[in-house]
Amino acid sequence: MKVLSIHNSYQIRGGEDESRESEERLLREMGHDVDVYEEDNDRIATLSNTQMALRTIWSTEAHEIVKQRLSNATYDVVHVQNFFPLISPSVHHAAQAAGVPVIQTLRNYRLLCPNALFFRDGQVCEDCLGKSIPYPGVLHGCYRESRTASAAVVAMLTVHRTMSTWTNAVDRFIALTEFARQKFIEGGFPAEKIVVKPNFVHPDPGIGTGTGGYALYVGRLSVEKGLDTLLAAWERLDQPIPLKIIGDGPLAEQVIEATQRMSSVEWLGRKPMSEVHALMGEAMFLVFPSKWYETFGRVAVEAFAKGTPVVAANIGAIAELVDAGRTGLLFHPSDPDNLAAQVNWLLSHPTTLAQMRQQTRTEFEAKYTAERNYKRLIEIYKQTQFAHSS
Template sequence: MSDRDAGASARLRVLIAHNAYQLRGGEDSVVEAETALLRQQGHEVDLWIRHNDDVQGMSRLSLARQTLWSSDSVRLLRAHIACFQPDVIHVHNTLPLISPSVFWAAASEGVPVVQTLHNFRLLCPQATFLREGKVCEDCLGRRVPWPAVQHRCYRDSALQTGAVAAMVMLHEGLGTWQRKVTRYIALNEFCRQKFIEGGLPAERIDVKPNFVDQLRLPSWSDRCGGVYVGRLSVEKGVTTLIEAMRSLPARSVEVIGSGPLEAEVKSTAGEAWLGAKPLDEVLARLSRAAFLVLPSACYEGFPRTLVEAYACGVPVIASRHGSLKELVKEGRTGLLFEPGNAAALVECIRWAQLNPQAMLEMGKAARAEYEALYTPERNAMQLEGVYRRAMADLQGALLQGGVHAR
């Protein structure tokens, strides 16, 4: 722990730890955005990344051991702590190379730890509460998530699912989640309540959403058509989108993204499939769109695409479940439909096409929502608040023998 009095200076020393994915996703983007934001606010940031590309060449046994407890990560984190002397450590993804062993390393060095709960991995080995294209909560609240192993929920592998389940069970038994993580960040109230239901301590879970830096006011003219942005996969509801597009006029919805269902999307959408695009092109297309389609089959955490749409003044047509039911205010910032119901999605899109003025007003409300809740400035204040609470919590807990007690 740094010898500086944390309360005497607004500047913090933050060590960010993240296990990057082989296919870059939303979590990687959040890590990058929050790192840049903290530096812009004058904080010192040390970014420690392990990458899943390093999994290649490892034996299954070695990878399973890393998933449960990584001695390499403990050594590397302690070296970063000794060199950087952080006030707080912010952990994002730990699977599989970093592992929850880093929480113990931080505790042994007396540094508070904040963990962002980007997905539901601690409650569901598959991480999204999805099985066979539908929401499944069979493992929620179970000490042994056996249904996930039986159904091979993670990567369609009983072995890999078992390794993830064993990791969660091991650290539940060791008290890692209860005693070695100082504070958690949930992305919205729906997610917070799920984690409380799953056994995490309610008093230590803060809500902080994702954000985007898009302060330029959008244009309200020449809005036309819908757009889908994201991974082309079952959990994102793309099968529902494909079915809906078959009943709609050509180019009613343009599709930006790539993934396992790419061939099916291309076959149905034709020229309306634009492939994967960089962020600046995504924002440019959103700024011309009348609505965003977010048909997720799974429980989302907090899709950055939704915040990007709100920032661009675009209302969202989304599945009526999970966090989306909380984040999209029906009739004010968008429309909701029953998840997996392609006919209901078609009905929403047709209504949007027939009522452009109403959608424009929803887009203005969406922009107002962004300005009130999802700007970089507001997010920086929330993040700093979580860090300072974690620092204060650790000081109190060390005195009382609670969190981080050895």
């Protein structure tokens, strides 16, 4: 099978890049021909605001590149991983014109929400959900805290809804969880075109021991990730278990202040994935305190691979991944008292915690291995090809 994978790369690499690269690497390992068209977001600095806005709506350059790729070789599918902002949905139309099936992975909520998060002013916001013109995103300057930049995103969304890009130029959408799938359906996307395929961890990092005697947070240090909830909860614990924090972001100063205030909190900054997995495997549990509707929760699945239970906010996709009482615990989002209560309970039930370690690894093997993901991805590709040709 020959696949054209299309994506924008981020200036700061994150879980979306890791997941996409894992997918492409897995396909190659299984003998498939994967061609990649990539735009680097560093290029944004070379464009004027007007050029950037126009390119976000319709990139003639990207359209021509994809048109040429598809005319020079025979592809089975075009898989759009991320087109925003440099590539634009013009590539969907180029593939449609060439008669090649198009699959779009929904790695965030950009097609429903200008800032892609459903999160504003420290809380969940669905003001734009279901609106043909998501104008609240402009009023609030939701993209990059700029009304001008937000207007360009809203224009892109409005133009392509008017052009029926998402109903006519895409054959299948891949949502990462059922929660995300339902959000897109609620936003007006055709239910019959949205299938679910989770992310996965490859290569398998192997199970850890959980004997490190600490809790772990891995992720961006930002408001939507719930860092303030996490730090406030640690001040309320009955038992001051050490907390290691891996990552960087706008709340770094707040984390530094917490380390000065609480000897149990340690900030490790960014770490290579090998070190992250090693620390994850030795942790007693991972804390996932997000306040927004995560589309997936790759860090949680990496913890499952290491046999590490997850204490997560009961919100969005992460609440779907964590089976409370079996692979971890859930707490009320943005509620440090309830998070502290769940951590206290877990620390006072070591037998249950040990059983959870076994169950999390079992959950990983059942749902998130490369083998299972590959079978599901090829199934989607073949179903899409069949539906396209029918």
